[in-house]
Amino acid sequence: MSVLSVYLRVLRQLAPEAKLAYALVAANLVLAGAQFAEPILFGRIIDLMTTTQSTGATLAWSDLLPLVLAWAGFGLFSIGGSMAVGLRADRLAHRRRLAVMSQYFDHVLNLPLSFHANVHSGRLLQSMLEGAAAMFTLWLSFFREHCASFLALFLMLPATLLYNWRLASLLIVMVTVFYFVTTFVVRRTETLQAMVERHNAALASRASDALGNVPVVQSFTRAQSESQALKLIIDDLLAAQLPVLSWWAVVVVASRASATLTVLCIFVLGAYLHMRGLASIGEIVTFTNFATMLIGRLEQTVGFVNFLFQQSAKLREFFAILDTHPVVADRLDAKDAGRLKGKVAFENVGFSYDGKRLAVRNVSFVAEPGETIALVGSTGSGKSTTLGLLHRVFDPVEGIVSIDGVDIRDFTLTSLRRNIGVVFQEPMLFARSIEENLRIGKPDATIAEIALALERAQAANFVARQSEGIATEVGERGRTLSGGERQRLSIARALLKDPPIMVFDEATSALDAETEKQIQKALDAAIKGRTTFIIAHRLATIRNADRIFVFENGAIVESGSFDELVKQGGRFAALAAA
Ligand SMILES: Nc1ncnc2c1ncn2[C@@H]1O[C@H](COP(=O)(O)OP(=O)(O)O)[C@@H](O)[C@H]1O
Ligand SMILES: [Mg+2]
Known part of the structure; x- marks a missing residue:
């Protein structure tokens, strides 16, 4: 299962409340649009001020008022809307987390003894808790951030071309470069992260195995060696985890740098275009705001991809267990045995x-x-x-x-x-x-x-x-x-x-x-x-x-x-x- 299909599967777990989920996505679309209105209005106001100034006229409040009111309106709408969406999403995610957990529990209880003979109960419990917790976080951030981020990146970013195609092209180039750098790092960390997850699973099995046999551990005075064995696993885990963290540190630095760089480039190109009469000051302001906003979105997306990759092994295991079908199951035409005689x-x-x-x-x-x-x-x-x-x-x-x-x-x-x-x-x-x-x-x-x-x-x-x-x-x-x-x-x-x-x-x-x-x-x-x-x-x-x-x-x-x-x-x- 690829990471993308794991993610889609996570989203599909929302199916029982699909209507609400779609409504939240639609609300996100509206909110993402509203966020773009703010930099545009801000740019308009700047343009209004600079043009009045250059024509020598004095600026009247009555000219500014409609723009300022619209700005305030969009701002308040965004804040109120995000709050409402966040609250709904929170409740939805909590409901689904518990529902998915009970579904898993029910499923695992019905799996054949031959399955349980081979899988440690501690591992099953860990998988249930961690799988459900990971899904919870993914759902919540989907509705709170990523859905809007994806829309911003895939709909709004191209739409800026209509506004000023020269500045927009630069923005698109910067965002694309950022995307490729990140994907490169993600590829690097993928196998490393899988190893981390294997050590994590070993940690859980080992610990619950020891906890389940405390009398033996104590009477054979094995406490020290059990702790020692656990420490060895922890050492392996850390050794596997550290390189992954370094790679992600690279991403953080790269994204900070590219944020500064992008804003700077937009400003320089904007100034150049302005001198040739191809961009207004307001447009420069609008685009620097766009750039800051989009880089913020991208950072969020990168954080999300990071999280998704870290959790994908756990989620895969969760789904693999959910997909284990009991070999012994009712036939379609199975009938109730009633009370048998016992021959x-x-x-x-x-x-x-x-x-x-x-x-x-x-x-x-x-x-x-x-x-x-x-x-x-x-x-x-x-x-x-x-x-x-x-x-x-x-x-x-x-x-x-x-x-x-x-x-x-x-x-x-x-x-x-x-x-x-x-x-x-x-x-x-x-x-x-x-x-x-x-x-x-x-x-x-x-x-x-x-x-x-x-x-x-x-x-x-x-x-x-x-x-x-x-x-x-x-x-x-x-x-x-x-x-x-x-x-x-x-x-x-x-x-x-x-x-x-x-x-x-x-x-x-x-x-x-x-x-x-x-x-x-x-x-x-x-x-x-x-x-x-x-x-x-x-x-x-x-x-x-x-x-x-x-x-x-x-x-x-x-x-x-x-x-x-x-x-x-x-x-x-x-x-x-x-
Ligand atoms: N869960 C299992 N997986 C694989 N082999 C098994 C399992 N349980 C039992 N066996 C094997 O099947 C054979 C019969 O085992 P079992 O029926 O438990 O014997 P008994 O109850 O007479 O001691 C043995 O060779 C045993 O190793
Ligand atoms: Mg026996």
């Missing part, structure tokens, strides 16, 4: 993360409603991926996953996921109250329902012990609770949702044996009356399962009940013996 069937299902190696291959089975299935096998054998295919973290590259005889891709994602409760290894609680965390399972749950879910998840006791009961805040990711407590809350959350299908992905692996025993009770409650898939390593959990699937290299290599598999004396028997 789950996999038919020759295969999936690959990289398009080369299959992480899951040829998986086929049917799980009847209410059945409990345990998935075992070494890490990386494809258990999580298989269950991910069930709640559509991704779609299979071959085969079909169906529930109650319907391909799950025919259901809307929301209605499918309403039917499946997932308990992850990491309980993932929000930094909100226990009640709010539970209500994620069922927003309109009654207090009695919440109490029952806590009871069944073996969580009622420890919740009652909390200082404020279910109103207790649990800290970032539930940090104020122990691992077992967090996990019981996440089971209660899934129970409240009351789905016909449950998935436990190593929900008990991180817990000690004592805690696991308690959780086992919670699990038994959760399993009752639902089709359940449990990935687990502990025998206690697996023994109660109706069937066990043994995974190896992405495929099911053995299946059967605990006793059957032990009797078979195959891989599972070996695992169980160990």
Whole structure:
């Protein structure tokens, strides 16, 4: 995406309020015109004075009055108009900034887990805040300055030819030279600035990564080395940033110099033309004013181009994220799943993360409603991926996953996921109250329902012990609770949702044996009356399962009940013996 198309895209974000935006542009056009009236009127007054003087007559107020009044009128109109435009633009920019942020947030929350696995959350947050802030500044300066500047440069500047073409030609030449010098510098800084942005992104990722792992940083006494690593990034950033700043300093000096030079040239040429009777004193005054005004406009434009180039990398990233389309999305004719019975069937299902190696291959089975299935096998054998295919973290590259005889891709994602409760290894609680965390399972749950879910998840006791009961805040990711407590809350959350299908992905692996025993009770409650898939390593959990699937290299290599598999004396028997 070129910088220009980034800019156009930024302006297109105003589309929902297009009418207001166009009105502001039109108002800018009028204001830009009005600004040109002032130097012209000023020149007229000077001419009137000099001609009266040279003819020997005395100047009367009545001659000056209409011009002075017109001048005052245009001046006041410009000031009032700019204020009104500025105010409207301010409000518009604020509204759009927040709207764009919420659009981004909404979009990112819906991106697949595979996307989030690869992009750091700190980076996503930074991109959201900085992208929206950059757009805000660009919109505001578009309406307050650049729109008028562009109009002045592209409409008004050529129009001065009509007024005095000789002086106008010089002005146009000076402005063009200025333009080329600036473009040269901009080209120079472009790649340098991109490097700066890469270091900026690294800074954000690194910092939020460290902040997210403070316990590790402290217990491994890594604070110093983490700070050191950050300082290294900062050094790189500065080293990349400084040359860019030098180039921009060149532009500032060049523009100051060219402002002085232009005014001087206009004056000298004007004086020369005046001696030959080709320009009046008033015209010289008008054009020196034009020159000052236009150079001011140009400086603004250069500042804007500078800013745009600095922000373009951020904006590109912002838009790139906005353009990431979830690979898993509703089909056009997707229908609501309603409440499913929970008969789950996999038919020759295969999936690959990289398009080369299959992480899951040829998986086929049917799980009847209410059945409990345990998935075992070494890490990386494809258990999580298989269950991910069930709640559509991704779609299979071959085969079909169906529930109650319907391909799950025919259901809307929301209605499918309403039917499946997932308990992850990491309980993932929000930094909100226990009640709010539970209500994620069922927003309109009654207090009695919440109490029952806590009871069944073996969580009622420890919740009652909390200082404020279910109103207790649990800290970032539930940090104020122990691992077992967090996990019981996440089971209660899934129970409240009351789905016909449950998935436990190593929900008990991180817990000690004592805690696991308690959780086992919670699990038994959760399993009752639902089709359940449990990935687990502990025998206690697996023994109660109706069937066990043994995974190896992405495929099911053995299946059967605990006793059957032990009797078979195959891989599972070996695992169980160990
Ligand atoms: N997000 C991912 N991107 C790429 N490869 C992945 C991803 N998640 C898992 N894999 C790979 O897919 C295979 C199966 O992983 P997984 O289903 O998580 O195994 P399990 O749950 O049995 O430990 C492994 O080889 C793993 O490295
Ligand atoms: Mg796993």
